[in-house]
Amino acid sequence: MSEITYDHAPGDAQANDAPSTVRMHFLGLALAIVLTATSFWTANTSLLWAPGVALGLAVLAIAQMGIHLVFFLHIGSGPDNTNNILALAFGVLIVFLVVAGSAWIMTDLAENMMAGPAMHMPMGH
Amino acid sequence: MNAAYELANIPPQAYRVSEAGPAGKRIVVGYGFWVFLLSDFVMFAALFAAYTVLARATAGGPSGAELFNQAAVAIETACLLLSSFTCGLMSVAADSRRRGAFYAAALVTFMLGAAFLGLEVREFSEMIAAGAGPQRSAFLSAFFALVGCHGAHVAIGLIWLALMMVQVAARGFVANVERRLLCFALFWHALDIVWVWLFTVVYLMGVRA
Numbered sequence: 001m002s003e004i005t006y007d008h009a010p011g012d013a014q015a016n017d018a019p020s021t022v023r024m025h026f027l028g029l030a031l032a033i034v035l036t037a038t039s040f041w042t043a044n045t046s047l048l049w050a051p052g053v054a055l056g057l058a059v060l061a062i063a064q065m066g067i068h069l070v071f072f073l074h075i076g077s078g079p080d081n082t083n084n085i086l087a088l089a090f091g092v093l094i095v096f097l098v099v100a101g102s103a104w105i106m107t108d109l110a111e112n113m114m115a116g117p118a119m120h121m122p123m124g125h
Numbered sequence: 126m127n128a129a130y131e132l133a134n135i136p137p138q139a140y141r142v143s144e145a146g147p148a149g150k151r152i153v154v155g156y157g158f159w160v161f162l163l164s165d166f167v168m169f170a171a172l173f174a175a176y177t178v179l180a181r182a183t184a185g186g187p188s189g190a191e192l193f194n195q196a197a198v199a200i201e202t203a204c205l206l207l208s209s210f211t212c213g214l215m216s217v218a219a220d221s222r223r224r225g226a227f228y229a230a231a232l233v234t235f236m237l238g239a240a241f242l243g244l245e246v247r248e249f250s251e252m253i254a255a256g257a258g259p260q261r262s263a264f265l266s267a268f269f270a271l272v273g274c275h276g277a278h279v280a281i282g283l284i285w286l287a288l289m290m291v292q293v294a295a296r297g298f299v300a301n302v303e304r305r306l307l308c309f310a311l312f313w314h315a316l317d318i319v320w321v322w323l324f325t326v327v328y329l330m331g332v333r334a
Contacts, residue, residue, distance in 0.1 A: 007148045009155030011311040018221045025213040043329035061325040065318050072314045091163030095170040102174035
């Protein structure tokens, strides 16, 4: 019964041999460097359509987060990783709710607080 | 060929994880620390939310585009990314019990992390000296809270890393030292993920705006 597989600890390498884990870290580093360089280029170039740059940067950051999770933190999609992935998915959900929810509410609030000429209440009554 | 015989002949690999009994301590500790890190991400999410809401509330003071030095941010990013990489090599060296490689990787990780922190402290002190401290505007309060919180995490990580080197020197690769090394590696890589969002949202988007 010694061959029963247990869950996988987050951060533990999937492969048991060191060379393939080292190779994985080198691959992750190379991909992260490419994505970081692309991010800095995207922010500084005038070649791209300016309103789309912020979205492009967000996509690059999400991609780089994925690279870090898979190649450095060894969070995979195998059945032994289900608990780690589920916890991560819940964390991402809460992070999304906090950030997107705050931005949404505060933008809405700013628009409603904007005193247009017709809606302006005279002060000092 | 009855059912009991069939069951007894299932190869061990086919057992489901849930039938394998309680998980080992390394898995439980790693998972618990993973949940802590996710809650840390939620805390950073609140600071990010505050920053994005207040990013334009400069109260007549300097904006991000005027304050941020992209070259310094690029060097900080390189330091932290490389230290995350050497931290991965440190984990590999620890797993294969190679002390020399472990100390070398841990030392490089520490120096790169210290270089990152030094650059950040210099950036902060220059901003404060120029009158752009956290009390200048809501934008700067949010900036110092968010970036400073990440910097504080890096500082704690450096202390932790130094303690881990001492523990490995004093006690070797025993089980609980190995578990702490696993948690440290998770912590350090997680800080790099937070930094990816920091340089994207604060510095790169801030320079554009």
